Amino acid sequence: MDAEMHNMKTRKVWSLVPAPPKEVKVVGCRWVYNLKKNNEGKAVRYKARLVAQGFSQRKGENYEETFSPVINFSLIRLFFAIFVNLLQWLHWQVDVNCAYLYAKLDDTVYMRQPPGYKSKKYPDYVCKLDRALYGLKQSGRQWFTEISSVLEKLGFTKLKWANGVFLKNKVILLLYVDDIVILGKTNEEIQMTVKLLANNFDLKIIRKTRTLLGIQFIEENNKVYLSQEHYITEVYNRYKKFLPPIASFPISKGSVYSKVQCPTTDEETKEMERYPYRSVIGCLAFIASRTRPDINYAVNLFHSFNPIQESSIGAV
Secondary structure, three states: OHHHHHHHHHOOOEEEEOOOOOOOOEEOEEEEEEEEEOOOOOEEEEEEEEEEOHHHOOEOOOEOOOOOOOOOHHHHHHHHHHHHHHOOOEEEEEEEOOHHHHOEEEEEEEEOOOOOOOOOOOOOOEEEEEEOOOOOOOHHHHHHHHHHHHHHHOOOEEOOOOOOEEEEOOEEEEEEOOEEEEEEOOHHHHHHHHHHHHOOOOEEEEEOOOEEOOEEEEEEOOEEEEEOHHHHHHHHHHHHHHOOOOOOOOOOOOOOOOHHHOOOOHHHHHHHOOOOHHHHHHHHHHHHHHOOHHHHHHHHHHHOOOOOOHHHHHHO
């Protein structure tokens, strides 16, 4: 928490001011705690983050636009397949530390002082936010505007038909919020790009892409393969008491499922509430869309139903 407050002061995220009139909305804030994991899915450190309670913001008063573009993961797969696996380009990954705090706010936002860190000299003052604090509705948009502006000044051009893709000579940047994947023809071009970015942002340099958006990038024989082994294991361990033994195929041969198998009475519906059907289907849909297209048909089939009855739940 002290480290997070140090970041806030270093980036000059807010200034303490007298409380505004009562009709002006003052948003709250809270501490959120997270467990950071390494590429193998093992816990490495605890992290505390101060977030604004953006749900209490009022449109037209302390925010306007909120849309923030990010790259579609299918494009990440495409670029790796063509440029890394086929053309043998190199790839690096960097993270921007405390990315949102670089972005300035266009709106006037007041926030209560952080719990546990209220000023002894000005206990009744509030924070007037100057930077895009986590949790605000517009923070993602402001950060994308900030980094896009920096990249344009560095000579990069945004790809018009795809979000989060920037080009410059023989270098491609794939941007997903604060995660940046750099594809380059030579190591020198990548290192020069990293140096340019480091002149503008505090970076965590990971070098070769290992984990991105919960997916592992595994390099073998000059090819990169995508894996969700850690996530699949985590999902299985979470729901294994509801699941049948591991099967070889997504759907057994000859299996037929229909709406007739969905609950029709309150009693049947209550019985099916014991099973985390929607949660499991959501996890499977994420896996299918990233690394397991072979289960797409089965997932889409069960997506079309309400929770099916206990006799058929094993298919999920």
